[in-house]
Amino acid sequence: MGCRGQLEKYCSRVEDAVSRLPEQFDHIERAIHMVSDCFQEAGKILLIGNGGSAADAQHLAAELVGRFMAERKALPAIALTTDTSILTAVANDYSFDRVFARQIEALGRAGDVLIAISTSGNSRNIIEGVLAAKNVGLKVIGMTGSAGGRLAEVADLCISAPTDETSHIQELHIMIGHMICAQVEELSQ
Incomplete structure (x- = not known):
């Protein structure tokens, strides 16, 4: 199969996953309201993830602090x-499993929301971060792949990208994040 055939195959798999995304709309809508309510109550959003999911966490934080589609506060x-x-101090002094938990213990306050992103839903540092968040009184939105993993069990709300392919999970996570940002932005004006 040539390059074009590989591209068509890739796009077909992405289209299949996107076509099943409406299965998650109720969860996405609940996440929008959790985030919007948090901001209305003067709370903040904390985001965590590893690898590509860390990049997604940074990307979504930038959309909220800067702007997504509209000029607003x-x-x-x-x-x-x-x-x-x-990250390196906590990993060295405690363990890599605690890199998010320690920050959440320091920065999180009751009423804040944690968005925890993990394609497998089983990353130990993500799970430790979620457990720390719940101890502090944060609400937790998990974003995973279709299996959900342990994150689906410990989060208050879990949005599962309807695929098992890591690259497509990540593509859907940023799409879901953009959906949340767009609606939260609209509600905040």
């Missing part, structure tokens, strides 16, 4: 994936 969001000094 800045919305408080922090990606806990960006401070290399904290």
Whole structure:
């Protein structure tokens, strides 16, 4: 199969996953309201993820703090994936499993929302972060692949991208994040 055939096959798999995304619309709508309510109550959004999901966490935090589609006030969001000094100190002094939990213990407050992104739903540092968030009184939105993993069990709300392919899960996560940002932005005006 040539390059064009591979591209068509890839696009077909993405289209299949996107066509099943409406199965998650109720969860996405609940997430929109959780985030919007958090901002209305002067809370903030914390975001965590590993690898590509860390990049997604940073991307979504930037959309909220900057702007997505409309000019509006800045919305408080922090990606806990960006401070290399904290990440390496906690990983060295405790373990990599605690890199998000320690930051959540320091920065999270009751009424805040944690968005935890994990394609497998089983990353130990994500699960430890979620458990720390619940101890502090944060609400937790999980974003996973179709299997959900442990994250689906411990999050208050889980949005599962309807595919098992990591690349497509990540593509859908950013699409879902953009849906949330667009609606939250509209509600915040």
